[in-house]
Amino acid sequence: MKEKRIRVFYRAEMCPPLLGEGSESKSPLKPKLLLEFIEKQGLLPHFRLEEHFLPFANEEFYLAHTQTYVDGFFEGREPYASGDGLLGIDWSRDYAESTRYTNASLYQAIRASVDFPETLCLSPTSGFHHAVPERGALFCAFSGQVIAAVKLYRESGLSGAFIDLDGHFGNSIDDSRTFVKDLERAVPKGCNINIKTKHGVYLEDLKLRLLILQELFLEEKIHYVVFCHGADSHEDDDIGHQLTTAEWLECAVLFSDFVKKTESLSGRPVPVSMALFGGYRNDDYDCVLSLHTASLMKVLNGLSGLEKEYDPVVSKNKRKSGV
Numbered sequence: 001m002k003e004k005r006i007r008v009f010y011r012a013e014m015c016p017p018l019l020g021e022g023s024e025s026k027s028p029l030k031p032k033l034l035l036e037f038i039e040k041q042g043l044l045p046h047f048r049l050e051e052h053f054l055p056f057a058n059e060e061f062y063l064a065h066t067q068t069y070v071d072g073f074f075e076g077r078e079p080y081a082s083g084d085g086l087l088g089i090d091w092s093r094d095y096a097e098s099t100r101y102t103n104a105s106l107y108q109a110i111r112a113s114v115d116f117p118e119t120l121c122l123s124p125t126s127g128f129h130h131a132v133p134e135r136g137a138l139f140c141a142f143s144g145q146v147i148a149a150v151k152l153y154r155e156s157g158l159s160g161a162f163i164d165l166d167g168h169f170g171n172s173i174d175d176s177r178t179f180v181k182d183l184e185r186a187v188p189k190g191c192n193i194n195i196k197t198k199h200g201v202y203l204e205d206l207k208l209r210l211l212i213l214q215e216l217f218l219e220e221k222i223h224y225v226v227f228c229h230g231a232d233s234h235e236d237d238d239i240g241h242q243l244t245t246a247e248w249l250e251c252a253v254l255f256s257d258f259v260k261k262t263e264s265l266s267g268r269p270v271p272v273s274m275a276l277f278g279g280y281r282n283d284d285y286d287c288v289l290s291l292h293t294a295s296l297m298k299v300l301n302g303l304s305g306l307e308k309e310y311d312p313v314v315s316k317n318k319r320k321s322g323v
């Protein structure tokens, strides 16, 4: 059984105070908005804030990115600051500095899950999985998962898996395998899970992929898992189409069941950390926050024995863009 509170790696500096008008994503504000939402729902007592961690220095970003890109981005130089025009977030000094904290938060959450495997750890972040070694792309300035996994591998020799249920393929791990020589060991092949199908087939695919992870954990080929339950795989998301609310939540249940079963088969705790990833609703952003909250509570209930039900509010009065 895990502890009945989720340890959250959050610092106010993870969110820039203002986003530029050209920014197409609210993702940089998500950590703060999510915690405010959780508090409004009266669920904050189920979370323990962890604010004492340091931001990443440029050297940590060099683990997964070229020095030219990292230095150019933090100095605000083009084309690095805009990821060759692909980033989709207006560069500002505050935004750039916030990435030092979001990337550090993901690493810290994974690290803590390994050091304290009875504790569920959360990095309330998104905006990592499309970046490549030479630039950022699609709201992702840096490959946070690559940095975290490789840093952990080099420090502790541990390998892990990312269950990336965002609606979009997280290319950053695969696209970094040539640049980061030991990434193959930090995140073995088949351990960056992303599902492309829909509805019932999606759930079956997820079950199969989790079974493979179970084998790898039992064989000690992976040592931790990171659950990234992106809300843009939900069918009402502005750019989502894959799962109904019940199906989307079922993924969190399948994940918890997989962890419980793996722990009972191995006799060892499975270190679990979580991150948020995508989610876009121009009509009502609370729907995105509500889905994330519901998923976190499902995992917490499933793995700690807590019985605190929370039903997401996913309003249906939205108009899909272009429709």
Ligand SMILES: [Zn+2]
Residues within 6 Å of the ligand: 166, 167, 168, 230, 232, 278, 279
């Ligand atoms: Zn996405």
